[in-house]
Amino acid sequence: MEIVSCPFCGKENPPESETCQYCQARLIPLKINPASQPDSIGQPPEEESPAKSNKDQVPESQDGLQAAGEMNRSEAAPVSDASDWLSGFRNQINTQDLSSQPVAQDDGPRPEIRDIHPDIESGTMQNDSIRSLLFTDAGQKEEQPPENSVIGPQDVERTGDTAADDLAWLRELQSQYQQVESLSSAGSKKDEDWSAANELSQDSQKREDDVVPSWVDEIYAGPRDEKEAESDLGLSPAELPAWLDATRHSGTHQDIFSIPSDYGGQVEIAGPLAGLPGILPAEPEIALGRKAAAYPAQLQVTETNRVQAEIFDQVLQSEGQNQPIPDRGLVTSQKVMRMAFAIIIIFAILVPVFSLQTLERYPPIAPVAVLTASQIISSIGNESPVLVAVEYEPGFSGELDAALAAVLDHLMIQEAFLVFISSNPTGPLQAEHIVTVSNQVGSHQYVNTEGQIEYINLGFIPGGPAGLRNFAENPRLSNPSDISGEPAWQNPVMMTVDDINDFSLVIVASENQDKSRAWIEQAGTLLANTPLIYIVSAQSEPLIRPFFDATPRQVQGIVSGVIGSVQYGTTIGRQGIAQLYWPSFNSGLLAAAILIVIGGGANALLVLNAIKNGRKKGGN
Amino acid sequence: MTTASFASSIFLLLFGGLIIYFARFKPGTSNSALRDVPAFSKIRRGIGLAVEAGQQLHLALGHGGITGFKGGSGLIGLSLLERIARAASNSDRPPVATSGEASLTFLSQDTLKSVYRLMYAESQYDPEAGQLTGLTPFSYAAGAIMVVNDPEVSTNVFAGHFGSEIGLIIDAAEQNDSLTSGGSDDLQAQAILYAAAQEPLVGEELYAAGAYLQVNPYHLASVRAQDIVRWVLAGGILAGAILKAFGLI
Amino acid sequence: MKSNPFVYLLVAIAIASGATVLVGYFFPSLAEIKGEMLDWAVIFTAVLLLIGVVSLVRTHWRKTMQDHNDRVYSLVLIISFILTLLVTVPSGPTSKWSMWLYNNLIIPIESSLLGILAVFLIYACARLFNQRMSIYTLVFIGTVLLAMLGWVTIPGVELEGFKDFRDWLLSVWAVAGVRGILLGVGLGTVATGLRVLIGADRPYGS
Numbered sequence A: 001m002e003i004v005s006c007p008f009c010g011k012e013n014p015p016e017s018e019t020c021q022y023c024q025a026r027l028i029p030l031k032i033n034p035a036s037q038p039d040s041i042g043q044p045p046e047e048e049s050p051a052k053s054n055k056d057q058v059p060e061s062q063d064g065l066q067a068a069g070e071m072n073r074s075e076a077a078p079v080s081d082a083s084d085w086l087s088g089f090r091n092q093i094n095t096q097d098l099s100s101q102p103v104a105q106d107d108g109p110r111p112e113i114r115d116i117h118p119d120i121e122s123g124t125m126q127n128d129s130i131r132s133l134l135f136t137d138a139g140q141k142e143e144q145p146p147e148n149s150v151i152g153p154q155d156v157e158r159t160g161d162t163a164a165d166d167l168a169w170l171r172e173l174q175s176q177y178q179q180v181e182s183l184s185s186a187g188s189k190k191d192e193d194w195s196a197a198n199e200l201s202q203d204s205q206k207r208e209d210d211v212v213p214s215w216v217d218e219i220y221a222g223p224r225d226e227k228e229a230e231s232d233l234g235l236s237p238a239e240l241p242a243w244l245d246a247t248r249h250s251g252t253h254q255d256i257f258s259i260p261s262d263y264g265g266q267v268e269i270a271g272p273l274a275g276l277p278g279i280l281p282a283e284p285e286i287a288l289g290r291k292a293a294a295y296p297a298q299l300q301v302t303e304t305n306r307v308q309a310e311i312f313d314q315v316l317q318s319e320g321q322n323q324p325i326p327d328r329g330l331v332t333s334q335k336v337m338r339m340a341f342a343i344i345i346i347f348a349i350l351v352p353v354f355s356l357q358t359l360e361r362y363p364p365i366a367p368v369a370v371l372t373a374s375q376i377i378s379s380i381g382n383e384s385p386v387l388v389a390v391e392y393e394p395g396f397s398g399e400l401d402a403a404l405a406a407v408l409d410h411l412m413i414q415e416a417f418l419v420f421i422s423s424n425p426t427g428p429l430q431a432e433h434i435v436t437v438s439n440q441v442g443s444h445q446y447v448n449t450e451g452q453i454e455y456i457n458l459g460f461i462p463g464g465p466a467g468l469r470n471f472a473e474n475p476r477l478s479n480p481s482d483i484s485g486e487p488a489w490q491n492p493v494m495m496t497v498d499d500i501n502d503f504s505l506v507i508v509a510s511e512n513q514d515k516s517r518a519w520i521e522q523a524g525t526l527l528a529n530t531p532l533i534y535i536v537s538a539q540s541e542p543l544i545r546p547f548f549d550a551t552p553r554q555v556q557g558i559v560s561g562v563i564g565s566v567q568y569g570t571t572i573g574r575q576g577i578a579q580l581y582w583p584s585f586n587s588g589l590l591a592a593a594i595l596i597v598i599g600g601g602a603n604a605l606l607v608l609n610a611i612k613n614g615r616k617k618g619g620n
Numbered sequence B: 001m002t003t004a005s006f007a008s009s010i011f012l013l014l015f016g017g018l019i020i021y022f023a024r025f026k027p028g029t030s031n032s033a034l035r036d037v038p039a040f041s042k043i044r045r046g047i048g049l050a051v052e053a054g055q056q057l058h059l060a061l062g063h064g065g066i067t068g069f070k071g072g073s074g075l076i077g078l079s080l081l082e083r084i085a086r087a088a089s090n091s092d093r094p095p096v097a098t099s100g101e102a103s104l105t106f107l108s109q110d111t112l113k114s115v116y117r118l119m120y121a122e123s124q125y126d127p128e129a130g131q132l133t134g135l136t137p138f139s140y141a142a143g144a145i146m147v148v149n150d151p152e153v154s155t156n157v158f159a160g161h162f163g164s165e166i167g168l169i170i171d172a173a174e175q176n177d178s179l180t181s182g183g184s185d186d187l188q189a190q191a192i193l194y195a196a197a198q199e200p201l202v203g204e205e206l207y208a209a210g211a212y213l214q215v216n217p218y219h220l221a222s223v224r225a226q227d228i229v230r231w232v233l234a235g236g237i238l239a240g241a242i243l244k245a246f247g248l249i
Numbered sequence C: 001m002k003s004n005p006f007v008y009l010l011v012a013i014a015i016a017s018g019a020t021v022l023v024g025y026f027f028p029s030l031a032e033i034k035g036e037m038l039d040w041a042v043i044f045t046a047v048l049l050l051i052g053v054v055s056l057v058r059t060h061w062r063k064t065m066q067d068h069n070d071r072v073y074s075l076v077l078i079i080s081f082i083l084t085l086l087v088t089v090p091s092g093p094t095s096k097w098s099m100w101l102y103n104n105l106i107i108p109i110e111s112s113l114l115g116i117l118a119v120f121l122i123y124a125c126a127r128l129f130n131q132r133m134s135i136y137t138l139v140f141i142g143t144v145l146l147a148m149l150g151w152v153t154i155p156g157v158e159l160e161g162f163k164d165f166r167d168w169l170l171s172v173w174a175v176a177g178v179r180g181i182l183l184g185v186g187l188g189t190v191a192t193g194l195r196v197l198i199g200a201d202r203p204y205g206s
Helices: A064-075 A087-093 A117-122 A127-134 A153-166 A168-185 A190-211 A214-221 A226-233 A242-247 A253-257 A303-319 A333-354 A368-378 A394-414 A427-442 A464-473 A513-522 A538-549 A561-572 A577-612 B003-024 B038-052 B071-087 B102-118 B137-148 B166-175 B187-196 B203-212 B217-245 C006-026 C028-065 C071-091 C096-126 C135-149 C160-197
Strands: A385-390 A417-422 A455-460 A505-510 A532-536 A557-560 B056-062 B096-099 B130-132 B153-161 B179-184 B199-201
Touching: A333 A577, A333 B166, A333 C096, A368 A394, A368 A532, A368 A557, A368 A561, A385 A394, A385 A427, A394 A427, A394 A505, A394 A532, A394 A557, A394 A561, A394 A577, A394 B137, A394 C096, A417 A427, A427 A455, A427 C096, A464 A513, A464 C028, A505 A513, A513 A532, A513 A538, A532 A538, A538 A557, A538 A561, A538 B187, A538 C160, A557 A561, A561 A577, A577 C096, A577 C135, B003 B217, B003 C006, B003 C160, B038 B056, B038 B071, B038 B153, B038 B179, B038 B199, B038 B203, B056 B071, B056 B102, B056 B137, B071 B102, B071 B153, B071 B203, B071 C160, B096 B102, B096 B137, B102 B130, B102 C028, B130 C028, B137 B153, B137 B166, B137 C096, B153 B166, B153 B187, B166 B179, B166 B187, B166 C096, B179 B187, B179 B203, B187 B199, B187 C096, B187 C160, B199 B203, B203 B217, B203 C160, B217 C160, C006 C028, C006 C160, C028 C071, C071 C096, C135 C160
Parallel strands: A385 A417, A385 A505, A417 A455, A505 A532, A532 A557, B056 B096, B056 B153, B096 B130, B153 B179, B179 B199
Antiparallel strands: none
């Protein structure tokens, strides 16, 4: 059984169907009665409604136009059938000179008429599109004006008049199409539609025969009979260029709908370009009714993508939420350990204080630095000015008070005149404090009153190392008065001092190696014969020792920390603060060593165990 | 001019010339010239956290001022502050700098203000971002502990002159579960940092901070110049020791 | 980024000042100018100290006025500051009541902080392996223990060997390490100063 494919949806329909079962598109295009077509464009048709007189002859159909197409199909008439309403156009166009010669100026742009017969037969032509596809813009066609022609206003008017005359046939055609449209919309008027369509097609065929150029007809209907063409127009057919000839389709209606095997591209199956390969589809692919590809509803993601998407989702959800700061636990393992350590240390320090037994074992041997310092101080004469730089912070009073007090005790025994200075803001106060402590521990009476001046507090040296240098070079100018504002250099002892080298001894007490070094660098270079002794914290002793070990010595003596003060007191045979501190200091130090060994060992074992189990990476 | 002065001036000229040469003519990149120091990676991570997670970065500048030998570390701290401020200027919580010396405080405020001005965000500048927490070392530490105890502070960087009191600040930071990293020019502070801090900078690593954090090309050039001069000094010391051992000098 | 043109003037002043002081160290003819500029630096430092005190008080006053978490401590600071001023300004810094404040408040508070520091350092040494597991940590802990044992005296136990070893450790290894570190720190300081001198580093803002 012959099967007809719908040009729109591509589905198969029985041959007798006028419309597609699926998309209702016309399978049989409407045919206009050529008898109703005027002989030439612009002339009214002979009959206004010729379709009505032939309604009895029209077979039953929903659309007279389709019936016309069906009739044409059953006749298997070629496109160039005389009953085709476009034949009228063809005849008219054939009379025109379609060569490449320039168009005469008085002719003006003439609309070109294309063969739409195949489209009507196939039923793909929509009524509105018929009008739009009938004529192309003549202005788009490249025109070569005559060489010597001058276009003047009169020529423009003439061109317009000519165009108006040429368009009269268009108006006639439009009126005929309106009749066709009314026929197609009236589904019950089958017979009338059929006759009207037949007449319209015949009329249009006449006009087509008059207007449509022969080469257009040959494109759709194959090569024409040359004799017929010559008889119609009295002109020899034009030679088509090769590329245009190659686009011609010489097949029948069936060939239009079948895809030639030698063409790989898509062949157009509907519209005026039906049969041409490589044409962009007029209708969107969605109208072709192809079955859509089936895609899985579930998004194909990998496990990694899923995890990352979940994390991202959590981040987004938490973005607007306030993250409460987690409360720090009152009792944590770290705090417990700290507390335990502190209790053990405090217990170790307090036990010697409250125990009846005292630890009388002191460090036995005094180092050379301590011995040298004691020897230098022993050589200080009565009322000799000794400069004491108090450069340690109040926090280090516990350690350095003991060391400095032992040295000051020795100086006070020697009845030296003490001059205190400091580059620390709290240094002058610390100096007053250590004098008080030394008086209490050593039972001395060093005072600074109006009647008795045994020491002077020169106060604070501003400017850091630069200030130290200034003081070393000219102490009178740097600090002209003492801390209470009284003139400092009017004392008989002070009057003998012009620069730092005039002091009998310079003592620097500091916990900080920077301050210690600053004194050596700024003031020590100016000391020619004046010895320099350092009283330092145990933490900075290694940094000052090179100055003692150097040749020549830049520092003549070092008393370091609690141990140094104990050794110094032992050397001069005096019991000072250090001897009171020593038992607690000793036991505390021992407890600290034990804690470090036990705690460090336990931590090391835990870490090694964790590394062994692969839970923790090794250290740096 | 004495011999020592002449030698010193030659040394300074050569050192400065090396810095300028490496900065201008042989820029190089930090990846190729510098060894890996984990502390700077952690500091960079802290800067990133300050920007992305809305956490605060605390830079401790110490109490050494800008004069004298202690001033070098203070200037390094200011360079780091500028770099950190540039990176974290659009953070919800801009960095805070604490110092124990007035000149450092004003310079830190000026540095922060300049950075915000360059970023066209001067309105975001807060003078309290550069704080003077104390005038003595221990009072400075006590004031810095208040800043470190803030739960929003996630990273503490130490770049300046500190003494033993740095241990108190590190202790407070440890209790706050925040990162502690940095260095000092003081040896006692370095020892405490090594024992207590998570990422210490030992020796002159602090002075290479500008190169690692890409403050400007001159910092990288300085590190390369220092390496050369260090080798020269080491060679000179070794040569002197050998000559002294053989009684030649 | 736009740069303030005034910065170039600041850079010029900084470079000129630094260069003058540096050259003054090498050429005696410029020593007078160098000394003058150092005097200015000393004065600036003292003035900055005063301004720093004012800034400190102003910051804590602002915290006291605002709804700040630690406003109580700021209030304590301001009260202490006022009290100290009232005591020391009329009678002097070394008067009876000034020394009472110093002896009974400042020294105990700072000494306590140092005591806390001692406990913290012991705890930090104990858990150093947990933080940094390496051979250097073992060397560090071992050196600490040797130094401590070189100081203590235990009844009935002779620790002279530890003492001699400690002395050798300190005089050779510690001193050598210190010198090396100080050399590096010195080079770094010189490099930092040179960068300021050539205008590469501008701590005064840009």
